[in-house]
Amino acid sequence: MAKRKFKIGSYLLVSPYVLFFLIFVAFPVFFSFYLTFHKWNVISPMKYSGLYNYEKMLHDHLFYKSLVNTLYFLLIHIPSQLIFSLGIAVILNTKIKFSSFFRAAFFLPVIVSGVVVTIMWQQLYGFNSGLINRLLTDIGLAKIGWLTTENMAMPSIAIMATWKNVGLYIVLFLVGLQTIPKYYYEVADLEGATDWQKFKYITLPAINPTIFMVVIFSTIGGFSLFIEPYVMTGGGPLNSSLSSVLYIYKQAFDFYHMGYAATLGFTFAILIMLVVVLQKRFLEKKY
Amino acid sequence: MVFIIFIFSACHIDQKPKNELTYWSSNNMQEINFTRYFVNKWNTNHTNNIKFQPIPEGQSSEEVLMAAVVGKTTPDIYANMWQGLVEMYAKSGVLVRLDTINGFVDFIKNRCGDNVLKEITSTDGHIYQIPWKINPIMSVYNKKEMTKIGFQTAPRTYDSFLKAGKKFSKDTNNDGYINQWIGNTSIKNIWYQRLFDFYALYLAASNGGHLIENNKPVFNNKYALEVLTFLQKLYKKQYFAKENNATGSDKFLAGQYATKWTGPWDISYTKKFKPKGFKFGYAPIPVPDSHQGPVFTYADPKNIVIFNTCKKPLKAWEFIKTLISEEGDLKLLSLTEQLPRRQNLEESTLFKDYIKTHPKILPFIKQSNYVYGTDNCELMIEVLSIISDEYEACVVYDKKTPKEALNAAEKAVNILLGNFKSIN
Numbered sequence: 001m002a003k004r005k006f007k008i009g010s011y012l013l014v015s016p017y018v019l020f021f022l023i024f025v026a027f028p029v030f031f032s033f034y035l036t037f038h039k040w041n042v043i044s045p046m047k048y049s050g051l052y053n054y055e056k057m058l059h060d061h062l063f064y065k066s067l068v069n070t071l072y073f074l075l076i077h078i079p080s081q082l083i084f085s086l087g088i089a090v091i092l093n094t095k096i097k098f099s100s101f102f103r104a105a106f107f108l109p110v111i112v113s114g115v116v117v118t119i120m121w122q123q124l125y126g127f128n129s130g131l132i133n134r135l136l137t138d139i140g141l142a143k144i145g146w147l148t149t150e151n152m153a154m155p156s157i158a159i160m161a162t163w164k165n166v167g168l169y170i171v172l173f174l175v176g177l178q179t180i181p182k183y184y185y186e187v188a189d190l191e192g193a194t195d196w197q198k199f200k201y202i203t204l205p206a207i208n209p210t211i212f213m214v215v216i217f218s219t220i221g222g223f224s225l226f227i228e229p230y231v232m233t234g235g236g237p238l239n240s241s242l243s244s245v246l247y248i249y250k251q252a253f254d255f256y257h258m259g260y261a262a263t264l265g266f267t268f269a270i271l272i273m274l275v276v277v278l279q280k281r282f283l284e285k286k287y
Numbered sequence: 288m289v290f291i292i293f294i295f296s297a298c299h300i301d302q303k304p305k306n307e308l309t310y311w312s313s314n315n316m317q318e319i320n321f322t323r324y325f326v327n328k329w330n331t332n333h334t335n336n337i338k339f340q341p342i343p344e345g346q347s348s349e350e351v352l353m354a355a356v357v358g359k360t361t362p363d364i365y366a367n368m369w370q371g372l373v374e375m376y377a378k379s380g381v382l383v384r385l386d387t388i389n390g391f392v393d394f395i396k397n398r399c400g401d402n403v404l405k406e407i408t409s410t411d412g413h414i415y416q417i418p419w420k421i422n423p424i425m426s427v428y429n430k431k432e433m434t435k436i437g438f439q440t441a442p443r444t445y446d447s448f449l450k451a452g453k454k455f456s457k458d459t460n461n462d463g464y465i466n467q468w469i470g471n472t473s474i475k476n477i478w479y480q481r482l483f484d485f486y487a488l489y490l491a492a493s494n495g496g497h498l499i500e501n502n503k504p505v506f507n508n509k510y511a512l513e514v515l516t517f518l519q520k521l522y523k524k525q526y527f528a529k530e531n532n533a534t535g536s537d538k539f540l541a542g543q544y545a546t547k548w549t550g551p552w553d554i555s556y557t558k559k560f561k562p563k564g565f566k567f568g569y570a571p572i573p574v575p576d577s578h579q580g581p582v583f584t585y586a587d588p589k590n591i592v593i594f595n596t597c598k599k600p601l602k603a604w605e606f607i608k609t610l611i612s613e614e615g616d617l618k619l620l621s622l623t624e625q626l627p628r629r630q631n632l633e634e635s636t637l638f639k640d641y642i643k644t645h646p647k648i649l650p651f652i653k654q655s656n657y658v659y660g661t662d663n664c665e666l667m668i669e670v671l672s673i674i675s676d677e678y679e680a681c682v683v684y685d686k687k688t689p690k691e692a693l694n695a696a697e698k699a700v701n702i703l704l705g706n707f708k709s710i711n
Contacts, residue, residue, distance in 0.1 A: 237474075
């Protein structure tokens with residue numbers, strides 16, 4: 001009897017989370033899946049449409065374009081995020097002056113609102129009056145249409161996103177770096193290892209779990225690219241910065257195609273899962 | 288247990304008194320003051336109280352309204368509904384059929400005229416919206432700069448606009464880049480931006496023509512072709528700046544743009560922020576050189592609707608009548624600088640004093656006789672979005688000829704409307 005009472009108590013203790021999970025996670029996921037087989041503009045009753053949304057998706061060139069754009073963004077964003085955050089973390093981990101100040105300074109963009117950062121960078125990127133182009137012309141270079149040319153819009157967004165998030169990954173790498181026992185390096189010094197050899201054979205393998213975490217976080221964060229193109233370019237020019245999430249948003253909240261947006265969302269979630277699984281397998285094999 | 292009690296207590300249903308009507312207005316201060324004035328006046332004289340609140344904050348008013356429809360928490364009355372959205376709400380059956388109210392049609396006919404009545408009639412032959420206010424799109428121009436290049440006002444035709452562009456657009460600091468332009472429009476590919484450039488110019492060129500008629504696209508015509516050709520030239524020759532408006536300071540006030548296309552909301556803004564000695568005026572937007580007749584423009588109409596959750600639609604209509612009475616319209620104009628959708632505004636003795644003391648509003652009042660809202664199409668946003676895609680490719684980036692852009696837009700809209708019909 002006492003055992004049974006204990007069980008009820010346990011259920012009661014976990015019930016807030018279970019309730020939260022059922023209402024805010026499980027129900028929306030199942031409802032979204034249900035929606036993929038329906039046509040619904042929110043205010044009219046739902047209509048069963050079979051596989052229409054999936055068929056539409058397969059013939060939708062903007063869906064493919066948005067996927068390619070997102071992958072292009074990731075291709076720039078993940079390596080640059082890794083290189084810059086690791087590089088800066090390694091420098092900050094040495095005994096440099098004002099290291100606390102620099103740590104705080106690099107972290108500052110992380111806590112600033114995404115919209116504020118985006119608007120600020122939009123000003124910097126302005127073709128005619130942007131500060132970056134002014135600097136370029138001051139040193140005799142040509143102006144660049146950062147947000148107004150097809151081939152530059154996505155890289156410009158990736159640069160901005162890297163600047164915004166690099167601080168978070170610097171902190172993660174710093175934590176990783178500080179857990180490496182100092183005697184590893186002392187032994188390497190005795191053996192006459194160069195700085196590069198120490199970095200390659202001690203630092204990198206030791207922070208492998210952090211690298212893995214940064215890659216996964218950057219991938220998932222990068223896949224959810226939305227605010228930056230929404231505010232800066234609206235997905236243009238010529239859909240060159242249309243990310244998958246922005247496209248899903250447009251279908252749902254500009255055109256009220258909730259069923260189609262749910263279909264895109266589901267497909268996209270499966271793709272993210274596949275990419276993350278592949279990354280996991282690759283990184284685990286490599287190190 | 289505490290959590291469960293908390294959940295249930297949070298689910299308390301806000302039951303309003305039986306005799307109360309809820310009213311959502313837009314959430315800008317001027318309209319809040321306008322609404323508060325009439326709600327207070329009504330509540331002191333009637334037992335059916337109006338409970339007023341600005342529309343709750345959200346990403347957009349449309350999203351908030353949709354959430355309210357789903358949750359069945361719509362207000363009884365909502366003011367500020369974009370005309371292009373009404374058809375979708377009407378087809379969904381969430382709005383009250385207003386033409387069934389005794390005296391409604393005559394009231395609207397008397398206030399707005401036959402053309403407006405026709406414009407707001409849904410494709411099912413009923414009326415679901417009360418035409419309320421408009422913000423006609425016109426050219427604002429920098430008087431000093433235009434005089435310098437030999438123009439007394441904003442150029443009225445495409446040819447003169449291009450000539451003005453040639454004279455005004457230049458590189459003044461010799462850095463190899465143009466830094467003053469005859470004007471600009473948003474280069475962002477967002478559907479509603481096209482209402483203020485392509486669509487306004489299309490209405491002007493076509494004397495108030497349609498985009499969609501009988502569920503078919505009808506915009507692939509000589510007027511749209513002329514508009515796209517004109518706009519494409521402006522960007523190609525760098526007479527318009529290829530930059531988003533959000534970057535940098537206000538280039539019109541800084542003298543870098545000689546004109547821009549805007550509505551009456553611009554009057555108080557320009558007065559407030561203009562530099563010393565800055566003189567400006569308003570003129571109709573440009574039309575093709577061969578254009579004859581009055582110059583139409585986009586009205587940017589915002590209307591009032593009654594949701595079918597309203598238990599007392601007749602009382603709601605009685606209250607709305609006070610908002611759109613002559614007194615209400617004058618109050619709207621004086622408090623918000625937005626024009627009531629009322630015919631013969633200029634001739635009405637009621638508005639004479641206001642116009643006399645606020646002469647900048649006069650061009651907009653004159654223009655209000657020649658405005659059009661949007662066609663009654665359930666998919667108007669998507670139609671505009673398709674046009675915006677083609678506009679961007681043709682006008683801003685010169686990737687398509689105007690004809691190619693129009694053909695592509697027509698084809699895409701045909702597919703859109705055809706698919707929509709077949710699945711419904």
